[in-house]
Amino acid sequence: MATEKIRVGYLVNYFVPAGLENFVLTLLNHLDRDRFEPFLYVLHFSDPEFCARVRDDVPIFHLNRQSGRDFKALWHLSRKIKSDGIQILQIHNWSTFLEGVIIKLFYPRIKLVHVQQGMEYELTLKATPLKRRIRKILRHLFMPLVTVAVGCSRQAREFLKREWGARRTILIYNSVDTEKFKGEVTPESRIDTDGYFTVCTVGRIVPVKNFLCLFKAIHLLKDRIPRLRLYHIGANPAKGQRYDGELIDYIKRHQLNDHIIFLGPRNDLPTLLGNFDVFALTSFSEGLSFSLLEAQASGLPAVATRVGGNPEVVRDGVNGYLVPSDDEQAVADAIYKLYADAEKRKEMGKKAREIVKQYFSVDVMVEQYQTLYSLIASGKDISSVFNMQD
Template structure:
């Protein structure tokens, strides 16, 4: 019998959590599961999922106490004959758990990051309740420990399941060359890149602070930032003040991330906080050496000195030093890239993640006949 899994998302993206949801929904075993998606608002994830054949519903919400949303969501569960809800992030986890408890439907509640749920007492209490009502999942051991310490949830009630990414089809060299030409990257330059929304938590400003030190040692280096967000103007102003306009390129939201990654000599993620970074996993899967900050789940992905470098957050000088190390040592960079790719393919593949979640779904469904 095919089971219907409804994915409920707080955000419509684009972002790492949204890619996880879309990839899961479109990769479940069709002989065993049927995927449905429910969102609070229209957005990127709706377009991406519908283009892949996932039926999508939009039910706007006014927050945790929106009883009209709860009634409409309950009707949707009946109409779609939902067997299990898989919710993602705070609002979806709490609101979904409330309706699931009323309907007697099992719910998996995945937490992707440390966003705000611990700052207010009522949110901590809500998540503590969710951890008792649902099967709570953290995407890293670091995040699980954070939830235990800040929410008061029992560690036995939280399962760690790592995010996974698909093994990409390498772009054709002609596509890479065309992209380089489109971006007007000087021929012969080494390319350092970041993929991530331009939000304060991603720490882009600290990489930009370190760029002058990199250019002193490696003058033929260009930097590309793929992503959009609230700090775009501020970051561009910072680049202009430092006189880096010819060396730093802001690309906005890109749909050709595999081609962007193929351009890179080094991938950097200077985040101040992470759950489990999809961007790092995609860079490793693409065979790129990684420099990331020692925050969140990053040390669970990047093995310092083996598959990349880990640096302290907000430390522009150390970040610049490690960048120079990889840009001037091709052999070490190639070793990091090869080891990182093997690690990503073995432990953080999409297939591994899908298999883990399907096993969890089966366990929840068996315990809720």
């Protein structure tokens, strides 16, 4: 007699090409179909091309909510989730936490898994002290409704304990597909770097990423490294945005137009990263950066700030260098060290891929989530497999 499959729903605000959504995409496409049936629920909107990357057997439901927390819409969503027979609903960060809790109140039998993918730097930055206090109260109040909270790094797990009052927490690292990201460059994605020493960075242009620090480091290096270029991959700076304007002004003021190149959004990242010599990540805050994992899997040594989960990936002097946050001189010095020693740079890149394959592979992450879902669905003790004490 066939065992009944476990139905797992994934609740996201948006479904667009970004870190959290790529994480969800990985689980949707890799869950064992003999044991699990995944469903995707999108509160707002999706990118059609990104949706096309989801396997055909995954039902996708769009609530198309406009703004705010529409309780009537959430009531309809909870009915949909109930009719789909969802046993486990996975929610992510603050962005879908309250929605998940409301659905749980409408549909008490469902089990909630909360995954913390970041340290909510931007959310905290924009909020008033009162709003931050209210959020903390709501987290502590409703976290007991969550069956288990998952941190994507040790720092994210500690954040859950400290800021959310979570008591049932486990660690499951983010992952990267090392067969997809392996540093190979196709003719279509090849860039003519023209003998330049190349640094790349990936990410949205938002304050938390602190690209200004990296641009300052490039300014410090442009005379030390005669042929130097930084390539930014992601949305181009928008003139109407304040932070974007600061970056554009800095580039113009210091005549860095030939040193900093914006490639815009790219769909060929797995075969694009192999064009570059070094990856840089100068964020103020990170959970466990997917871009960092992808670059390391592609054989690029990293220069990364010592924040969030970065030190759990980058071993200083082994597969890259860790630097203090917002210290452009330290960033510049680390990049220069990689420039000056090509043999060391190559050795670090090789080690980077080895470490990612061993500790951050897709197979390892997916199997851990599958084990977690199976334990929850069967009512077994999660601590029998996962360490919930640290």
